[in-house]
Amino acid sequence: MIIGSGLIANSLKNIDSEDMLYFASGVSNSLETRDSEFEREFSLLKQCIEEYDGKKLVYFSTLSIYDQSKQDSHYVLHKQELENYIKNNVEAYLILRVGNIVGNGGNPNTLFNFLKNQISSNNTFVLHKKARRLLIDIDDIAKFLAHNCTEIHNQTINLAFPYYYDLKEIIDAVEKQINKNAAYNEVDEGDFYKVSFDENIDRFFSEITPPEYINALAKKYI
Template sequence: MIIGNGMLANALRKYDRDDVVFFASGVSNSQETNRSEFERELSLLYSTSDQYKDKKLIYFSTCSMYDNSKSDSLYVQHKINIEHIISEVYKDFLIFRIGNAVGKGGNPNTLINFLKSAIETNKKITLHKNAGRILVSVDDIAEFVSNALMQFKNQHIDFAYPYQYKPLEIVSGMENYLGRKANYEIIDEGALYEMEFDRIIKDYFRDISPSEYLDKIFKSHL
């Protein structure tokens, strides 16, 4: 069973199964400040647990909780709270903390969608020189999750391409792909994530370089 209808939910369709609940209807905008959105997700989670307690729950959280600059955001605090609730309510679950998910369509506020729109409209953007951004295709999320379903139980798994892209690196690649120049300024701010990826994640992506993965994302989802 799949809860949700966004780009991640759509990528999971071909892996749907009766004994698993894929909860792909969470708050997707990391800049969200409307508490009603967080309450909506929480309410949906509780109603899902009431109906499907006998099934394995797959929940999608965020790697942003490793970003010190976002530790106080409502979005990150919400995800931490949701993770705690799941561990208390469900007997069988997996929580995937994912990077910046990339897929066709979806929320216009996600990183890649925002940058694409800014380049196409010549909107000026600010890039943090010292920041790192972790990307992952929704297709890879869906494939990896489907393979990991029965290998793990009651765990948190960090999943993203194991490389921290500089914002300028992403913008430069997008400029080349779109054939348009971006309007941006660079400021001396930002920081890299403090996290390490497990060997199983590195092995999954072992045959593709950072530049190749960026190209793959653009070709598949822009």
């Protein structure tokens, strides 16, 4: 059973199962501040847990929980609250804290979509030299679940390709695919947060290198 209709929900269609409850609905905008939006997701989650009692719940959270600059944001506090509720009220679950998703469609303001649009349009943008990003191909979410979901019980997993890309590495890959040079001004700013990846993630991505992964993303989605 898949709950939701967005990018993640659509990516799960090939692994849909009567034994699983994939909760991929709710607040997707990390800048959201309206209480009503967060309450809607929480109410739907509670309803689904009750209605589909006995199914294993897969909940999609965010790596932004580790970002110290976002500890007081409505979005992060909301995700933490739902994670805690699941841990205390669901018998069988898997919580995935997901990195920066790269895929077709979705939020046009995500990093990959932003860079693609800026470079294609010959716009000048600001590059934060110290920033790093953890990326994940939307298709890898379903692939990871297909291989690991039944084996991982009541855990919280950090899900992203386990490499911290600096923005120039990402821009280089986009430039090559578009065959255009980016126009940007560098500033000595930006930050990133360290997260730990367990052996399931290391094993899942063991056969691909960081340059191969970012170039594959650019070729696939640009």
